[in-house]
Amino acid sequence: SRMFAFEGGYHGRTLGASSITSSYRYRRRFGHFGDRAQFVPFPYPFRRPKGMTAEEYADKLVAEFARLFETEYHGVWDPKANESEFAAFYIETIQGTGGYVIPPMNFYPALKKVLDQYGILLVVDEVQMGFYRTGKLWSFEHFGINPDVVVFGKALTNGLNPLAGLWAREELINPEIFPVGSTHSTFASNPLGTALGLEVMRMTAEKDYEQQIMQSGAYFLEGLKDLQSRHPEIGDVDGLGLALRAEICQADGFTPNKALLDKMVDIGLSGTLEYQGQKCGLVLDVGGYYKNVITFAPSLEISRAEIDQALVLLEQLLLRAKREL
Incomplete structure (x- = not known):
């Protein structure tokens, strides 16, 4: 009856979730309303132990998880x-919400075994990352x-x-063990x-979103890496498709810097940035274990033009925030 879940995982804030x-x-x-999940460490490549590759770190965490089943005295x-x-x-x-952390590719196949x-x-909770994100x-x-x-939703x-x-x-889940009416809700499966x-599914099938999003994401990630090369406060950038991250740190490029990102958020919302002679703002979404990650x-x-604009405004934000802190 119990569940495993990850440290840093987010599945909702209602009672069961x-x-x-x-x-x-x-x-x-x-x-207190019963058992919460047993939370297992997630392979966070940027914050892995020194001296390990990301793949070695993933293997280590899988081995530690597997150890729970070695004897009855490990409790599971x-x-x-x-x-x-x-x-x-x-x-x-x-x-x-954990900060768009992308694990090494060897992690899940080993865990699934x-x-x-x-x-x-x-x-798999695909609420945030499903539908071609x-x-x-x-x-x-x-x-x-x-x-x-x-499990899926939102973008649906x-x-x-x-x-x-x-x-x-x-x-x-089939008609014999889960017949019609097994679960219901006032607003479930409403006609609208x-x-x-159904229309979203049809539209996504009509276009090659996979190629489009991987190309747009690679272009965006290249721009973020360029910013990272010029600003040590951007400790890590990563992305898969159009789910990207930039981790804001101290000048050492590693220590989380929530204060700097908070200042960037405030300036972005003030609408006092400039792009091509016009005043504008930039809304940042904040996540991460230390609330120091732009997701x-x-x-x-x-479009490429919109990505270019975002990168220019992001650099403005960072420069201004460093001056004003």
Whole structure:
């Protein structure tokens, strides 16, 4: 009946969802309502231990997770009954609110082997990264894994109507074990929402979003790396498709610098930046374990000119914030 989830993971802030979200501040006001997930370290390449490659760090974390099942005294496995206390592992393939952290490509295949060995379901939360945000329909496609359950929403209707859904292996969800009416909600499957969802699926099938988004993302990432080369306060940049990150640090390029990013946010909202002779602003989305990461999730239709403008304004923000702090 219990669940695994990642440190830095975010799956929502309602009662059940907060139990698998690693931020205690979302659970605190609910009081004690049963088991929360057991949170497992996530492979954060930029903040990995010294002397390790990102891939070695990923292997180390998988080995530490697998150790939980070595004996009954590690608390999660009964070797006599061949049964785990844990039913599923909830993941975001790329952490969203955690700061768009992209794990090494060897991590998930190795983790899935352990889960399969002990009969634990892999549930992928694609609410933030699904529908081509990363250049694939589902972000897990980049990592060569087949999840047991996929949860999706938000982009399914482009925000016009609340609608979410789930996909699962047929043996887990079929008309015999999960007949019509097994679950219901006043606003579930409403006609407007389902019509919008179907239209989104049709529209994304009519265009090669994979190629378009990977090209736009590579162009944006190249621009962020150029900024990084000139500003030591940008400690890390990374991205997959149009899910990109820039980690703001002290001058050492590593120590988190929340104060600098907070100042950048304030200046961006003031509308006092300049681009081609006009006043404008720049809204930054902040995430990360230390709230020092700019997470970029622009429109999938963003143009090269708009990316160029964003990069110019971002550099203005950084320079002004450093002067004003």
